[in-house]
Amino acid sequence: MPLFVFPLVLGLSLLLTACPSEQSQTRESASPYGKNTATPYPLNPSPDPVSGSQIFITKGCIACHAVSQISEAKGVIGPKLDQLALTASQRVKGQSAEAYLRDAIEKPAAYLVPGYQNLMTPNLRSTMTEPEFEDLIAFLLSLK
Numbered sequence: 731m732p733l734f735v736f737p738l739v740l741g742l743s744l745l746l747t748a749c750p751s752e753q754s755q756t757r758e759s760a761s762p763y764g765k766n767t768a769t770p771y772p773l774n775p776s777p778d779p780v781s782g783s784q785i786f787i788t789k790g791c792i793a794c795h796a797v798s799q800i801s802e803a804k805g806v807i808g809p810k811l812d813q814l815a816l817t818a819s820q821r822v823k824g825q826s827a828e829a830y831l832r833d834a835i836e837k838p839a840a841y842l843v844p845g846y847q848n849l850m851t852p853n854l855r856s857t858m859t860e861p862e863f864e865d866l867i868a869f870l871l872s873l874k
């Protein structure tokens with residue numbers, strides 16, 4: 731091999747080894763799922779109901795609430811949440827569905843669903859990041 735080819739080959743192989751790791755890094759940090767849920771806002775610009783349904787499972791809401799579309803959600807301590815978008819818009823006079831749902835999680839005792847006791851875990855909001863909470867609200871609003 732002539733000597734001048736050597737740096738060329740070296741350069742090329744460096745390039746090739748550098749590429750895959752760079753790619754996988756970009757993919758990981760762009761993902762709204764998995765470890766990176768605490769990603770700052772610009773990377774998670776619009777709330778995602780699908781990831782919200784995962785939050786609903788991982789934060790233990792399923793222990794107390796049933797939702798038909800989630801097979802693991804069979805709890806009976808709290809109300810069934812099918813058609814929640816509609817129910818939530820009618821619970822408190824003058825309060826939008828979204829505002830009601832935020833309150834229902836941040837301060838569950840503020841309004842008690844008729845027939846149910848004040849048994850909802852009060853500090854669930856503090857177990858979530860901002861984007862996780864927004865995804866969860868988007869999921870609840872998608873229950874129609």
Ligand code: HEC
Nearest residue numbers: 789791794807808834838841842843846847849850851854
């Ligand atoms: C330990 C049981 C328990 C857990 C865990 C729990 N809830 Fe509840 N939830 C309740 C009960 C009981 C009520 C009814 C009393 C009330 O209104 O606070 C309720 C009410 C609600 C309501 C109002 C429903 C309506 O029809 O107006 C929403 C929304 C809600 N929960 C969402 C959630 C979400 C989201 C989670 C998970 C982050 C969760 N809950 C976790 C017990 C629970």
